[in-house]
Amino acid sequence: MTTLSDLEAQAVRNRPAFGEHAHILCDNLVRIFKTEGVEVVALQGLDLLIEKGELIAIVGASGSGKSTLLNVLSGLDVPTAGLARVAGMDLLSMTSRDRLRYRRSVVGFIWQQTGRNLLPYLTGQENVLLPMRLAGNKRDARRRADELLELLGVADCATRRPGELSGGQQQRIAIAVALANEPEVILADEPTGELDSDTSEEVFGALRRANRELGVTAVIVTHDPLVSEQVDRTVGIRDGRTSSETLRRTSEDGDVIAEEYAVLDRVGRLQLPRDFMNALEMERRVRLELERDHIGVWPSAPGEENNE
């Protein structure tokens, strides 16, 4: 006899789970920093799906939770609740040993400050070798380091120390360092934040080359329009939640067409863009009407307000 739970299981089995095939999955992710009763809720139920090999940018005002998200994804921070999975590894249930392995071989990380990415007393090549040595990958390490430096166009910087390099060169070596252990994902926090536009172009180019040639999924947190306008997808974060997504596609006549979407979460929540709400003075509640192919949203009528 079939029980109710069997039926439930069957129903779930037939439907693909949320983001089952995604390379990076965040479902209702929450991160709260708490001391002495004071809480800072950095992530408030964030949802995010990223496919394998994608190159996406994450944008948002400062304090919106971008860096926290990146720290969670890089395994440097542990979320308070929710689900976070990268390359099939659950970031919430990892032991510290798993986390170490994860940082060594699944993700690579690039910080904004060029100085912070590299050890000032090691040469470019030694810096690239460092993660491989930490992970114990000694075989072919030097060859791989040289290949990466070659790929990113900084082969001539191999024997020089960071102090002798320009900011762009340092950041490109930092990308090589992040790629050293053949990670599946690289995460970059404002990688062009300290650079001028020409150098930013070089660094972003290097990131895109890594993404295309090595098939690495790349997540870039950025304020730089140069970066956010050149990726296939830009995810906006507001108040610790994903609020919008901008998709870009090339039209038949070669123009890049960008379309901005609001994000609808699994329970049907939607963040309306703030300027839309301001324009129509929407506050507290709106009236929805289901049409044949869309949903209409109206501000509540003045009379309705008064009924309260």
Added chain:
Amino acid sequence: MNAWQLVRVHRGAAAVLALLALTASLLVAGLPRGFEAAYDDALAAMVDEVVAPQTDLAVRLRPNSPEDELHDRSEFAALDRLWRDALPPLLSSAVVPGGTGHQSAKTHGTPVSGVLGRPTPLQRYVDLAWASNVGEKVRYVEGREPGAPRTLATVPGNPDLKNVPLFEIGLVREAADAMRLPVGTTVLLGNSYTIAAEVVGLFEAIDPSDRFWEHNPEVKRVTVRWLPEADEPDLMAVGLIPDAGLRELNSRRELYYSWVLGIDGSPINARNATPMIQDIVDFRQVVEQQGERNDSGIAQIPAASFELTTGLDPLLEGFLTQLRTAQTLMFLMLGGLAVVALGVIALAVQLLAERMRAGLGLARARGGSLGQITRAGTGATALIVVPAALAGYAASYLVPGPITPIVHLSPAILAVTTVAFAAVRLAFAHRKPLHDSRNDVVAPKPSPRRIAFELLVIVLALGGAYLLRTRGLATDVAELGADPFLLLVPAALTLAAALITLRCYPLPLRLIVRLANRRRGAVPFLGLTLAARSRGVTSLPVLILLPALAVSVFGALVSGAIFETQRTATWQTVGAPARVERAAEIPADVIAKVRALPGVTSVLPVAKGTVQVATGAQMATVLAMDLAAYRDLVAGSPLVVPDPPVGDGIPVLVSANFAPYASFEIGWHTRMKLTNVGSIEKLPGLAFESSNLIVMPYEGPKIAGLRTYTNILLIGGDVDQALLERTVGLSDAVVETFDSAHARIAEAPLAGTIIASFTIATVALAGYALIAVVIALVIGAADRARALSFLRTLGLSQRQARLLTVLEVAPLIVLTSLAGLALGMLLPAALGPSLDLSAYAGIAVTEFPLTFTTPILLAAGLAAVSILGAFGHASTGRRVTTALRVGEST
């Protein structure tokens, strides 16, 4: 991560750490060696100071029956070998063949009962003595060496005496002259079992300073003994007899055999003194049990009661008592020094860790495991500390002194502790990658658990100090050594004081901040506010400065207490700046000559005697002196002089035993009647505390109808001892000046060591305090630079920036110095009853005089040195030239 690379990159911090480890290792390994050497010197001085019989072992036997008697040199030699074989191993190493060692047989108290051909003299004694090596010690200057004894068939004038043994004896010339016993005189000795002795030769000592004579002083001189109520003294001499004389020497006389085993002091040291005492006790047991053993023991003399006489074990016991107090003080000082040194090293490790943090943090985020990161950082620390500690340890071999386990252990402990501290610190700092990633979260307040723990420490420390003060030590220091409690309490008190300082120092600062707020200058307000509110200044400088000052102040107080008590003891010994004392009267012309000496400001004549009091069979010490003049003489000294007695007749002050009598008589030169007008307990310097003391005016005997007498001169002013001795010119007068007596008391072994080592410790601690402040500032330099560059944007000048740095640390330094000062002053009060300093001061150290000058100077000096260090750091450090620009965060 390569540890060596880390060292190379951070070579500045590494050099500081290495230097600190080296000096600390040198101090903790070298100072104990120096101390041990000082202990040994003190012991050697004590052993050298006393006469040979005090240190040598002497086995003595009083033969009671013919069975016990020994009649041949070889029997003495055989027993000597037996004793030497029976010595326990350690004691045996200190017993030297030859030296002062010898065997002897001596009679005691043998009266001269007649002289052939002359009237019998009274009160004359001639004893017979044989010593195994006396032949090498004397030279016959008249007559010949004595030969074998003969028998005197009849004695002229004594028809009762028949077949009397006749010994041939040699006398020291001085005795022969004093007792009128020239060569050829035959004396009869003993009132019963009379024997005869013929003086056949006169000798003198080849080397009078030979230590052999310390065992046999009576042989080389005539002994003069005055008995009470006697008109003439007893004269006693000793006649030497040859080996053959032993045949006729028997137990009918009061005869003593002795086997002297000469001790060489050099194998005895502070470390083997305790087993040495045990060996002496064991050997004494072996010696004393000889006669009781069924098989007669090794001596094969049944029923003989041998005994061992030596002053070595009490001497060593006395030394050990002094040593333990010295060791306790050294432990306190060395412990304080070690704690401070470790604290400064911990600060240097922190500096290094801070410098390595960025690199190690990056490696951690890039996939370095905690183990890898900790290993790399700890390895770097070990690469710095271990060779430095080894170098310090090697350098400590330049310090002369014996090597004790602590010499090896302390550098090792130092190195291990440092490396372990580095490991723990690194592990904690890098436990989580990106530990410092968020700045927008409030800093945690101290947990209630921690506050409860701190309160517990404070309560325990205060309780421990209270217990130590009320009950003293549980153990007898002389028997069991230093009480660990004594060492724990100061440590706990220091920790408690540090905790209180750390928690409470912002409170007084806030008051000052309020005052500074009212003034116009922004820098004092900013600096003090920063000091009161910032968490930037680490607690380690407090933990370093506080014990540094506490140990220094404690040392100063102990040294001061020893010095003061030595002065008091000297005053109590001499009673005046100089003093001449004689049993007989001091002639008036001598008094006049002394009065005329340059530097002498006053001479106070005193008569002192022991008298019979008519109230019963009581004896009393009587002093006739002008108390008012004496009071003027010793003004400014610790001596207290009562008011002079005033009244009719001969007014006197008396002590307890005579207090009930309104008047009584004494026999002093004549019978005199005294009137009791007051009480006196003691007169330090002239009479110790006793119940039988009488003090009368100097004119007392004159009032009684005689004249004044003088046998003590109390001299005021500044006079040289040698000059005074020459001026007095009386061989039987004891001349002593304050300076010579003080020098003798201050020379007490170990006292110099204690004072010198506290001085070394104070200097070292001041150096550490300076380094601690500078390192603490360097550690916080990055944060400070950030704050200063922000303030520069607001218009802070270069000078103001420097002042701000100094003001930021100065309050903590000053408050910690005050806390350290208070703790240092409190320590003697807490430990006082448990520290027996009397061995160094000559008399009991009853209280620690709270001299404020030295401690306050120390505190002020240490604070000034530390603040100067801060100022130096602020002036020579990197100039804060950059104002913060828009867009820059750091």
